[in-house]
Amino acid sequence: MIEVKEKQFTAELEAAIQSVHTDQKNKLFSYTEKINPVNLYRFLEKAADLKLPRTFWSSANEDFQMAGAGHAFELSAKDSPSRYEQVEQEWHALLSDAVIYNPYHVSGTGVVALGGFSFDPLKPQTKLWENFPCSHFSIPNYILTHAEGNYYLTLNRFICTDETYAGVLEQLQDHRQTLLNNAENKRDGYVLHIQRKTEIDPEQWKETIKKATDVMKNTAVDKIVLAREVRLHFNQSANIPDILKRLVDTQPNTYVFGYEMGEDCFLGATPERLVKVKDDEVLSTCLAGTAPRGETMEEDEQIADNLFRDPKNREEHDYVVQMIRNTMEAYCTDVNVPFEPAVHQYKTLQHLYTPVRAKLKKNHRIFSIISGLHPTPALGGTPRQEALAFIRENELLDRGWYGAPIGWMDSNNHGEFAVALRSALIQKDEASLFAGCGIVEDSIPESEYEETNIKLMPMLSVLGVD
Numbered sequence: 001m002i003e004v005k006e007k008q009f010t011a012e013l014e015a016a017i018q019s020v021h022t023d024q025k026n027k028l029f030s031y032t033e034k035i036n037p038v039n040l041y042r043f044l045e046k047a048a049d050l051k052l053p054r055t056f057w058s059s060a061n062e063d064f065q066m067a068g069a070g071h072a073f074e075l076s077a078k079d080s081p082s083r084y085e086q087v088e089q090e091w092h093a094l095l096s097d098a099v100i101y102n103p104y105h106v107s108g109t110g111v112v113a114l115g116g117f118s119f120d121p122l123k124p125q126t127k128l129w130e131n132f133p134c135s136h137f138s139i140p141n142y143i144l145t146h147a148e149g150n151y152y153l154t155l156n157r158f159i160c161t162d163e164t165y166a167g168v169l170e171q172l173q174d175h176r177q178t179l180l181n182n183a184e185n186k187r188d189g190y191v192l193h194i195q196r197k198t199e200i201d202p203e204q205w206k207e208t209i210k211k212a213t214d215v216m217k218n219t220a221v222d223k224i225v226l227a228r229e230v231r232l233h234f235n236q237s238a239n240i241p242d243i244l245k246r247l248v249d250t251q252p253n254t255y256v257f258g259y260e261m262g263e264d265c266f267l268g269a270t271p272e273r274l275v276k277v278k279d280d281e282v283l284s285t286c287l288a289g290t291a292p293r294g295e296t297m298e299e300d301e302q303i304a305d306n307l308f309r310d311p312k313n314r315e316e317h318d319y320v321v322q323m324i325r326n327t328m329e330a331y332c333t334d335v336n337v338p339f340e341p342a343v344h345q346y347k348t349l350q351h352l353y354t355p356v357r358a359k360l361k362k363n364h365r366i367f368s369i370i371s372g373l374h375p376t377p378a379l380g381g382t383p384r385q386e387a388l389a390f391i392r393e394n395e396l397l398d399r400g401w402y403g404a405p406i407g408w409m410d411s412n413n414h415g416e417f418a419v420a421l422r423s424a425l426i427q428k429d430e431a432s433l434f435a436g437c438g439i440v441e442d443s444i445p446e447s448e449y450e451e452t453n454i455k456l457m458p459m460l461s462v463l464g465v466d
């Protein structure tokens, strides 16, 4: 059996090299095989041994995970106003020449691009986010996909006209062997803890909230989302696979993502789906309005009930619902939005939640919907342009990729993007954490500050604070 597989692989590779040489054109070669179970976190450890940048995506509710190693090809738009279109054009150009062998038709196998965007390309970038451009996607060299109980390995290799069959084959075989080795890496004495925690200007953040509520009292602006940063220093460099595993293990109902660029890794466990597209089926989620969990079941239910009835939280939520409904109607038919929200529970908090279902119109794809939706009033505000202008001018923080779309798409036009919340930018033995709140006219700065504290808890707990 192994021999048959090996023969299939070498034949496909040989044909791809031939095609590159005949056409005198560089092309992406992609080969997917079903493999025995492999531990995704060990795969990521091995990727680091090979000095390959890592990517990770996990959708807890669907038993779907991808771990990526290396960049076979990168899509990155420099020009911010048309970044969605540019990335999409590069993606289609790459696919139109690609030589793909994938008999499985399983989402997240084959040619998959993982990546994301910055929150606001018009806000000047600071040193903090210098490794993360306003958009960046990677087609990883090696993708380990865990879907519906099965494991797949995809090899993606961009083959240039001056390369030989023997050279490419040797490299792919070596890497494959190392990555699938599945033995645990020794990490003697690794226990991460936080040595210093610095909140960046919480008092000024509360002042900015006051300013925002004044603006809302005197103008037609209804909601502005304001975020803040906490900087951590650890006793040693953080181990990325370890953090991702802890997030997956402790944060049910979330998307866990990781995206490494240079020495930095942006990762998180976000509850907020922006959009999912599978064939013509589209899903989105309105998420806004927050309360803590209770100590007992009764208290938990009481808090959920209060959240459901609270006018301030309902207002925060309704702006998101209205905007997502309107945007979806532009790109979809059969837009279905429940009449009122539900309360969804997460490890440390509860949110008002409204799911949205629709059918994708012909000629639209996931990127058109993302460009229409981002930023929703869950992260920007209402009206969008005025809220963004306020954030740009008054928020201390460089949000970078925090609060922006992050996700993946594959060559079958399947894909899913989440909003990058509950996240951290890990920089060796330091990290920045981010959390924000939807501010409306009645917001009280101190309560919003408390709300950011519960949003920071999941990430702090996996990084070493109880």
Ligand SMILES: C=C(O[C@@H]1C=C(C(=O)O)C=C[C@H]1O)C(=O)O
Pocket: 225, 227, 272, 287, 288, 289, 290, 316, 351, 378, 379, 421, 422, 434, 435, 436, 437, 438, 439, 455
């Ligand atoms: C901005 C964040 O979350 C957003 C704000 C919420 C709120 O204010 O109630 C709830 C969910 C998200 O829409 C964050 O987690 O950083």
Ligand SMILES: [Mg+2]
Pocket: 288, 289, 290, 316, 437, 438, 451
């Ligand atoms: Mg809120």
